[in-house]
Amino acid sequence: MIAFIIQRVFQGAAVVLAMSLIVFVGVYAIGDPVEILINPDADQQTREAVRQSLGLDKPLWMQYLYFVKSALHGDLGTSFVFNIPAIQLILQRLPATLELALTATVLAILLGIPLGLVSGLNDKRWYSRMIMAGSILGFSLPTFWVGLILILVFGVWLGWLPVYGRGDTVRFLGVEWSIFTLDGLRHIILPAFNLALFKIALFIRLTRAGVMEVVNQDYIRFANAMGIRKARLLWRHILKNIMIPIVTVIGIEFGSVVAFAVVTESIFNWPGMGKLIIESINHLDRPVIVAYLMVIVVMFVIINLLVDLLYAGLDPRVRLGSSNR
Amino acid sequence: MNAMPPPQPVLEVERLSTVFDLRAGTVQSVNDVSFSLKRGEILGIVGESGSGKSVTGLSVLGLIEPPGRIAAGSIRLEGRELTTLGDAEKRKLRGNAISMIFQDPMTTLNPVLSIGRQFFEVINAHRKVSYAAALDEAEAALVQVGIPAARERLSSYPHELSGGMRQRVCIAMSLINKPAVVIADEPTTALDVTIQAQILNMMQNLVRDSDVSLIWVTHDLSVVAGLCDRVAVMYAGRIVETGPVEEVLGNPRHPYTRGLLDSIPGDAEPGRRLQQVPGTQPSPLDLPQGCSFRPRCSQARDECKNELTSDQVGPDYFVRCLFKLGGD
Numbered sequence: 001m002i003a004f005i006i007q008r009v010f011q012g013a014a015v016v017l018a019m020s021l022i023v024f025v026g027v028y029a030i031g032d033p034v035e036i037l038i039n040p041d042a043d044q045q046t047r048e049a050v051r052q053s054l055g056l057d058k059p060l061w062m063q064y065l066y067f068v069k070s071a072l073h074g075d076l077g078t079s080f081v082f083n084i085p086a087i088q089l090i091l092q093r094l095p096a097t098l099e100l101a102l103t104a105t106v107l108a109i110l111l112g113i114p115l116g117l118v119s120g121l122n123d124k125r126w127y128s129r130m131i132m133a134g135s136i137l138g139f140s141l142p143t144f145w146v147g148l149i150l151i152l153v154f155g156v157w158l159g160w161l162p163v164y165g166r167g168d169t170v171r172f173l174g175v176e177w178s179i180f181t182l183d184g185l186r187h188i189i190l191p192a193f194n195l196a197l198f199k200i201a202l203f204i205r206l207t208r209a210g211v212m213e214v215v216n217q218d219y220i221r222f223a224n225a226m227g228i229r230k231a232r233l234l235w236r237h238i239l240k241n242i243m244i245p246i247v248t249v250i251g252i253e254f255g256s257v258v259a260f261a262v263v264t265e266s267i268f269n270w271p272g273m274g275k276l277i278i279e280s281i282n283h284l285d286r287p288v289i290v291a292y293l294m295v296i297v298v299m300f301v302i303i304n305l306l307v308d309l310l311y312a313g314l315d316p317r318v319r320l321g322s323s324n325r
Numbered sequence: 326m327n328a329m330p331p332p333q334p335v336l337e338v339e340r341l342s343t344v345f346d347l348r349a350g351t352v353q354s355v356n357d358v359s360f361s362l363k364r365g366e367i368l369g370i371v372g373e374s375g376s377g378k379s380v381t382g383l384s385v386l387g388l389i390e391p392p393g394r395i396a397a398g399s400i401r402l403e404g405r406e407l408t409t410l411g412d413a414e415k416r417k418l419r420g421n422a423i424s425m426i427f428q429d430p431m432t433t434l435n436p437v438l439s440i441g442r443q444f445f446e447v448i449n450a451h452r453k454v455s456y457a458a459a460l461d462e463a464e465a466a467l468v469q470v471g472i473p474a475a476r477e478r479l480s481s482y483p484h485e486l487s488g489g490m491r492q493r494v495c496i497a498m499s500l501i502n503k504p505a506v507v508i509a510d511e512p513t514t515a516l517d518v519t520i521q522a523q524i525l526n527m528m529q530n531l532v533r534d535s536d537v538s539l540i541w542v543t544h545d546l547s548v549v550a551g552l553c554d555r556v557a558v559m560y561a562g563r564i565v566e567t568g569p570v571e572e573v574l575g576n577p578r579h580p581y582t583r584g585l586l587d588s589i590p591g592d593a594e595p596g597r598r599l600q601q602v603p604g605t606q607p608s609p610l611d612l613p614q615g616c617s618f619r620p621r622c623s624q625a626r627d628e629c630k631n632e633l634t635s636d637q638v639g640p641d642y643f644v645r646c647l648f649k650l651g652g653d
Contacts (some may be wrong), residue, residue, distance in 0.1 A: 224419070315436070317436060
């Protein structure tokens with residue numbers, strides 16, 4: 001177990017290193033930030049001075065080595081635009097995105113898995129067909145369009161829910177959270193639902209497919225022949241068998257919501273990382289882009305490790321170890 | 326002259342018909358099947374795949390699900406009619422008064438629950454017990470089916486046990502709530518011959534000790550010969566011959582039973598062609614008129630197209646054939 005975790009940490013470090021190189025080169029390729037940062041009327045001398053002060057006059061490989069060296073000391077660079085450490089900028093925005101992603105994921109689990117169970121157990125009933133039809137909508141409607149419709153219906157026509165920003169926040173563990181205030185909760189409902197919609201559809205399909213496969217297994221027929229109650233059969237005998245693919249997808253989906261909530265955050269003006277990264281790309285604020293992507297890579301590595309650990313807890317046949325990786 | 330009154334049978338199945346309503350038509354999987362089972366008796370149900378033997382077992386357990394249904398007949402367990410019970414009452418009986426052992430032990434246990442947990446589930450479905458008390462009970466049951474280090478096995482998972490072990494676990498589980506009737510659906514077919522012999526031997530002891538009645542569904546006549554008290558031979562959904570094992574297997578009256586017995590390679594001279602019953606079972610959607618075995622029967626005559634009845638030819642001995650080979 002310990003050996004497994006250590007091994008995974010090294011694997012993760014290798015992934016982070018490879019990603020940093022790709023990201024660095026990629027960001028270098030998309031343009032010269034100096035052109036955007038300074039007044040277009042500035043003369044060549046000023047440009048050179050700015051370029052030098054930002055370290056952009058050095059060759060790429062030197063810039064990269066310098067970045068790696070500082071990164072190892074916990075310094076991911078300083079934002080060109082705000083002139084504060086990039087990592088600080090990101091961590092300021094992280095809670096907003098985190099709570100949005102968490103709410104959306106929980107919503108997706110609470111709605112998607114039960115609906116999937118219901119439609120998998122009674123797959124010929126009319127309500128199962130309805131659920132499946134709904135999940136097709138969830139898959140195929142574009143997020144931005146659903147977001148706009150949600151704003152139109154619940155914000156403009158009905159006026160039930162706020163559609164802009166985070167609302168009241170409260171300080172907890174040194175950062176501002178809105179899920180711990182009533183007003184904040186009212187603010188998070190629409191963007192979280194918007195983000196969750198695709199995931200609900202995904203979990204419905206995944207759960208349904210799992211249930212339909214497991215229900216016909218001999219051990220479920222045996223449990224049934226032993227008189228196990230229906231509810232018990234479902235929650236303990238069936239659900240535990242289909243959790244592995246679901247946990248995997250929950251992990252991946254949570255990560256991708258944190259990383260790519262851009263559209264929803266823009267539409268609902270949610271001050272999270274997604275908005276930050278869009279602005280940074282517009283300004284070619286390289287250190288922020290690079291630092292952001294590094295944070296995301298590390299997050300995915302951690303999520304994958306947690307998912308693997310959960311596997312071992314869910315399925316006794318899974319052995320964590322180095323044997324045949 | 327005071328003869329003992331015959332003991333009340335534990336299970337009485339009378340004129341049971343189980344059908345499946347498929348798009349292609351209605352399939353008569355079990356057709357007018359009657360048998361009864363005394364306490365401590367072992368009844369073998371023999372037949373080819375698709376003869377309706379498994380469906381008979383599932384019908385008794387109340388596990389026939391749509392598109393299948395019990396179309397007619399009655400099933401009485403200790404005098405209580407089962408076919409009219411609701412789902413909740415049927416559940417209370419399953420695993421409790423009637424229980425079942427499945428064919429393939431490799432797939433019958435839940436792979437993600439420990440053996441102890443699965444015992445607890447089966448006990449707890451019918452009696453309020455603490456987890457610890459359930460484990461004690463399970464341990465005793467595992468000892469009874471000859472599993473060494475029973476306590477440790479309770480924390481094992483199915484994949485850590487061999488096939489024979491798993492089948493012993495399944496048997497212990499099906500017996501844990503002291504059922505009156507156990508239906509075993511080819512429980513040794515998937516096992517090695519040596520393990521099979523051990524399990525059969527063990528089952529005989531268990532039946533003798535616990536007075537449970539057993540229905541052993543199989544296609545293997547040699548198992549029936551060694552294990553059962555009575556046998557029912559099924560063909561195309563019907564019982565064609567039923568009686569005491571020695572009589573039925575020693576002197577079969579129905580041409581199909583005779584054919585089955587002749588098909589056992591054991592008695593054949595080495596190098597000679599093996600006997601077989603010519604042809605295949607009729608499609609259940611298109612059963613021949615009269616005797617369903619008629620198209621494959623060497624004795625068949627025109628009268629066989631008429632409706633047949635099951636005729637008594639001895640005590641507890643019935644044959645559904647016009648000719649009734651052997652005997653008188």
